[in-house]
Amino acid sequence: MKATIALLPGDGIGPEVVAQARILLDAIAARFGHTFTIEEGLIGGIAIDETGDPLPPETVALCERADAVLLGAVGGPKWSDPNAPVRPEQGLLKLRATLGVYANLRPVAPHPAAAKFAPLKPELLEGVDLLFVRELTGGAYFGEKGREDNGRVAFDVARYSVEEIERVTRRAAQLARGRRKKITHVDKANVLETSRLWRSVVTRVFGDEFPDIEFEHVLVDAMTMHLLHRPASFDVILTENLFGDILTDEASVLAGSMGLLPSASIGDGRAGLYEPIHGSAPDIAGQGIANPYATLLSVALLLRHSLGLDAEARAVESAVSQALDAGVLTRDLTAEGAVSTSQAGEYVAARVREAA
Numbered sequence: 001m002k003a004t005i006a007l008l009p010g011d012g013i014g015p016e017v018v019a020q021a022r023i024l025l026d027a028i029a030a031r032f033g034h035t036f037t038i039e040e041g042l043i044g045g046i047a048i049d050e051t052g053d054p055l056p057p058e059t060v061a062l063c064e065r066a067d068a069v070l071l072g073a074v075g076g077p078k079w080s081d082p083n084a085p086v087r088p089e090q091g092l093l094k095l096r097a098t099l100g101v102y103a104n105l106r107p108v109a110p111h112p113a114a115a116k117f118a119p120l121k122p123e124l125l126e127g128v129d130l131l132f133v134r135e136l137t138g139g140a141y142f143g144e145k146g147r148e149d150n151g152r153v154a155f156d157v158a159r160y161s162v163e164e165i166e167r168v169t170r171r172a173a174q175l176a177r178g179r180r181k182k183i184t185h186v187d188k189a190n191v192l193e194t195s196r197l198w199r200s201v202v203t204r205v206f207g208d209e210f211p212d213i214e215f216e217h218v219l220v221d222a223m224t225m226h227l228l229h230r231p232a233s234f235d236v237i238l239t240e241n242l243f244g245d246i247l248t249d250e251a252s253v254l255a256g257s258m259g260l261l262p263s264a265s266i267g268d269g270r271a272g273l274y275e276p277i278h279g280s281a282p283d284i285a286g287q288g289i290a291n292p293y294a295t296l297l298s299v300a301l302l303l304r305h306s307l308g309l310d311a312e313a314r315a316v317e318s319a320v321s322q323a324l325d326a327g328v329l330t331r332d333l334t335a336e337g338a339v340s341t342s343q344a345g346e347y348v349a350a351r352v353r354e355a356a
């Protein structure tokens, strides 16, 4: 097939891990006979430095004409002054809204070797296979923000409409039908009005449209504990933007590293935005030691969800799995014998080139 893929490396370790994704896409194209036109765009801090805008119009145009977008990460200390007029993260939020990708899928299925890297008891990881469905274009990240009283008071408004909750709930329910038909909806309905709206809409949508799906509501503070005590008891976890952001970083502990969790952000069209769940990791940027597997697994999600290339997606997932089995591990996963970002990426690309 022919497809145009936009690559947005961004900041910090973003360019390091996206470079490995590019090598992997070339390997997929060669092995499976596809033509991928790959075009790079600016986003985040580097875009502010070069254009003054964290999401330049050229990048929007590139993403809108592409079949899929792969992003590294944005942000870093250089652009993090609390009084800065513009921030890298605004570019990413605007891109998500512009592309209408309201459902952020974050699978967490620890590899069998994860017991070696994860700090939890191995028996807690048995059978863990989670899919977070995080609402991505609403809530406090997108509501009105500002300062009052000469800057001494700040506010971020969390807003959700019935329609925003319905569409992501339906998406989660459809995904649950292909899995264990169980959804845990996470909110803070004992305190927040938005959560009470979520609870009533989620209950109605499941009752009216998805009676075959078992669902429960769990308060977010308790959920942070349940996730570490009994992660195997959950399947699909549906939640709003802010809670989903926080819970999925926590869930990366089950897999062993932030550097292992991919994500797919999708809307009603086929084009999607794919990115590792981690950020720009300024503490390790520029050293060639970042784990590229979350980004390579995001390529697998891109191939599956936006290009409909399931065999190719499975080839990538199998190649990463082989790398973990073979102990091809970056420094976040092992204290001894760690490989570099490019050695890990090259190992995976080589397995794809020889895939049956």
Ligand SMILES: NC(=O)C1=CN([C@@H]2O[C@H](COP(=O)(O)OP(=O)(O)OC[C@H]3O[C@@H](n4cnc5c(N)ncnc54)[C@H](O)[C@@H]3O)[C@@H](O)[C@H]2O)C=CC1
Binding pocket: 013, 072, 073, 074, 075, 076, 077, 080, 089, 092, 258, 259, 260, 275, 276, 277, 278, 279, 280, 281, 282, 283, 284, 289, 290, 291, 292, 294, 332
């Ligand atoms: N999607 C995005 O572009 C995101 C951007 N950010 C931005 O990234 C910057 C740094 O944020 P942090 O809170 O430090 O979160 P972070 O996710 O960048 O890093 C947290 C910790 O995980 C480690 N880590 C992350 N990814 C890794 C990888 N692939 N391999 C090995 N270790 C990895 C880092 O070294 C660090 O110790 C901030 O400016 C933040 O706004 C944060 C999250 C998401």
Ligand SMILES: CC(C)CC(=O)C(=O)O
Binding pocket: 089, 092, 093, 245, 277, 278
């Ligand atoms: C805008 C991003 C920095 C939010 C985030 O941390 C994420 O989406 O994981």
Ligand SMILES: [Mg+2]
Binding pocket: 245, 246, 249, 277
């Ligand atoms: Mg995050």
